[in-house]
Amino acid sequence: MNVQFFYPDGKQVLFQEIDGRKYRGTLLPGSDVQQNTSWAAVITVQEFESRMVNIGHRLLDIFSKIKLSISEPAGLRLEALLSGETYISVEGDKRKFRAGEYRITDMPLFRALFKKHTSCSLFISYYSSELLTQLGLDIKPCTPQQMPDMMVNLIKEMLHNPYSEKLRDFYYENCVRELLFFHLAHGNLSLPKELIDKDIASVYKAESIISANLQDHYTISELAKMVNTNSLKLKIGFKKMYQMGIFQRLIFRRMEHAKTLLATTSKPINEIAEITGYDTAAGFIHAFRKNFGLTPREWRKQEQKKSNEDDDS
Numbered sequence: 431m432n433v434q435f436f437y438p439d440g441k442q443v444l445f446q447e448i449d450g451r452k453y454r455g456t457l458l459p460g461s462d463v464q465q466n467t468s469w470a471a472v473i474t475v476q477e478f479e480s481r482m483v484n485i486g487h488r489l490l491d492i493f494s495k496i497k498l499s500i501s502e503p504a505g506l507r508l509e510a511l512l513s514g515e516t517y518i519s520v521e522g523d524k525r526k527f528r529a530g531e532y533r534i535t536d537m538p539l540f541r542a543l544f545k546k547h548t549s550c551s552l553f554i555s556y557y558s559s560e561l562l563t564q565l566g567l568d569i570k571p572c573t574p575q576q577m578p579d580m581m582v583n584l585i586k587e588m589l590h591n592p593y594s595e596k597l598r599d600f601y602y603e604n605c606v607r608e609l610l611f612f613h614l615a616h617g618n619l620s621l622p623k624e625l626i627d628k629d630i631a632s633v634y635k636a637e638s639i640i641s642a643n644l645q646d647h648y649t650i651s652e653l654a655k656m657v658n659t660n661s662l663k664l665k666i667g668f669k670k671m672y673q674m675g676i677f678q679r680l681i682f683r684r685m686e687h688a689k690t691l692l693a694t695t696s697k698p699i700n701e702i703a704e705i706t707g708y709d710t711a712a713g714f715i716h717a718f719r720k721n722f723g724l725t726p727r728e729w730r731k732q733e734q735k736k737s738n739e740d741d742d743s
Contacts, residue, residue, distance in 0.1 A: 431464055432477060432486065432556070436499040443468075443498070445475060456551070456642060458487040459591040460598050470496045471544070483602045484556040487589060490514070492548040499541050506536045506557040506569060508609055510577055510585055513635050514550030515627065517543040518574075528627055529634035530671070531574040532581065534613065551638070553585050555606045567610060578616040579672070583686060584608055586641055590687075593694060622670040632659040633667035636676070641683050644707040650676055680707075685721050688714070692730040699726050 435443035445464035453463055453474075461476040471494075476487040484503075510532040518527050519541040527533065527542075544550065562569065577585075584605055593601045625633075635657045639648070648656075653676065654664045668676050684706040691702045703714030718726045 434501040486554040488552045492544040512551040581612040632657040
């Protein structure tokens, strides 16, 4: 396991390997899964490693306020906090790390403070000097900043990798490169100043619930209750964060996942309709045409044609 955790008294957190097939939460496809359960937290570490790719997904369910020392491999890495919040301390410099933010760092050792009753989901991509040289990029560390939407979408797609094992390494390798390009292309974004940290965390948690449960139909009040806020704050938060309402965001997520399935699998249209939360294929086709001007079958043929032209060139 690449990462090591230590309690405040210096004792190392010990992990046990678990069967990924029996794991109930979000699982990074192809990863090895290690878990530790203690009085303070359940920490799950998922790691995928190949010759050019080293990525991880960590989930921390915190029961009691705790400060952990975390030791990472040397080198550059991108850390994206998908849900929750923590305080990071490096050589006396303490910063808040909030849901929806990412940072780039090369510090191998830091401390993280987690509040009581917090759940955090953290995605990590490590970058070897070989890969950075190959890309010709000079990436500098940066403090936590807002993730651009394209980065969020790509990470969530990686966590639901639709490709077979044969294509998985190639897919991940392309994705970790794209994450760096998104970072370079977007520079510093900022979170809406009108929202307090608790509201921002609630919005990102609700968005994660929507993305992970496309087949479910939550009311706004149900969703608000699940993320410990009220309906009005959640509606305002979605408008501020995503420039769209909650229902529109659900449709956006369904359509993005539908496009992924159409482009990467041979699943029939009615099956994709069901996976993306539509009761009928007709309803799915109508929604897809409304968003993209093509039926799902037409869009799939168009993408296949583009792919074949790319292969021939």
